[in-house]
Amino acid sequence: MPPATPTPARVLAHPGREAIRLETVLHALADPMRLCIVRFLAGRGDAGATCSDIELVVSKSTGTHHYRVLREAGVINQVYRGTAKINTLRRADLDALFPGLLGSVLAADAAQLGREG
Amino acid sequence: MPPATPTPARVLAHPGREAIRLETVLHALADPMRLCIVRFLAGRGDAGATCSDIELVVSKSTGTHHYRVLREAGVINQVYRGTAKINTLRRADLDALFPGLLGSVLAADAAQLGREG
DNA sequence: TTCGTAGTACGATGATTGTCAAATAAGGAC
DNA sequence: GTCCTTATTTGACAATCATCGTACTACGAA
Numbered sequence: 001m002p003p004a005t006p007t008p009a010r011v012l013a014h015p016g017r018e019a020i021r022l023e024t025v026l027h028a029l030a031d032p033m034r035l036c037i038v039r040f041l042a043g044r045g046d047a048g049a050t051c052s053d054i055e056l057v058v059s060k061s062t063g064t065h066h067y068r069v070l071r072e073a074g075v076i077n078q079v080y081r082g083t084a085k086i087n088t089l090r091r092a093d094l095d096a097l098f099p100g101l102l103g104s105v106l107a108a109d110a111a112q113l114g115r116e117g
Numbered sequence: 118m119p120p121a122t123p124t125p126a127r128v129l130a131h132p133g134r135e136a137i138r139l140e141t142v143l144h145a146l147a148d149p150m151r152l153c154i155v156r157f158l159a160g161r162g163d164a165g166a167t168c169s170d171i172e173l174v175v176s177k178s179t180g181t182h183h184y185r186v187l188r189e190a191g192v193i194n195q196v197y198r199g200t201a202k203i204n205t206l207r208r209a210d211l212d213a214l215f216p217g218l219l220g221s222v223l224a225a226d227a228a229q230l231g232r233e234g
Numbered sequence: 235t236t237c238g239t240a241g242t243a244c245g246a247t248g249a250t251t252g253t254c255a256a257a258t259a260a261g262g263a264c
Numbered sequence: 265g266t267c268c269t270t271a272t273t274t275g276a277c278a279a280t281c282a283t284c285g286t287a288c289t290a291c292g293a294a
Binding site for chain 1: 268
Binding site for chain 1: 135138139140141143144146147148149152214215216217218220221222224225226228229232
């Protein structure tokens, strides 16, 4: 049975809501790999997904790098659950800070995907 | 009197609407200097502004660089008028491709500015 | 033609970035 | 305990980026 809370060493640092910066969020979203992660997480809602649920065409360490960029930008939340790491979108925080932003980025991404694949 | 159309050598290349990519737009917006330019242009509407209308705290060549990034991303339009260059936001194109995106970025920027200055 | 203004082009530089492979750590199943 | 799975860390690399100063071009005015 996985422990209710991870050991202290495995608690990841997240920026508080007030520390989230627009430029940093935009930078985090301005990468195809990371946009792919965000798109996937958006489709999972509160359930979230592990890192390996999302098929990235890059090495594992590159994947780790992208997840960290998203987490440090305040776009996603990451918590350990056993050996896995559950990723969820920080929708509430982003919507509170930047109303409509995440939604329009996701819609724009979907539209672009629809146009060209 | 400035000519109605610039000499051929001074016509700048802009991406067509269909060539505008979301990641590129987000990357272009993910810089404080460029966000500053976009914010200023948004307040000018169709009138646009010359490069020197906007006070950037960087050297002229750095300014030129940022304008080019925005133009090549499809965020702004640049046309010569005499020695000056008129910059305008490509609102229609961006709204057609990514409805609501530019608006929510501008709103997010304004909100963040209101919170911290 | 001479001058001033608006902006570009050309390096150069230091910082950041995206990528990988190899070694490591933590947790769960046996 | 011994594995297997999951993911991190480290160190390296090439590419991109933001910045600058200097030299340059184009246009308009005097």
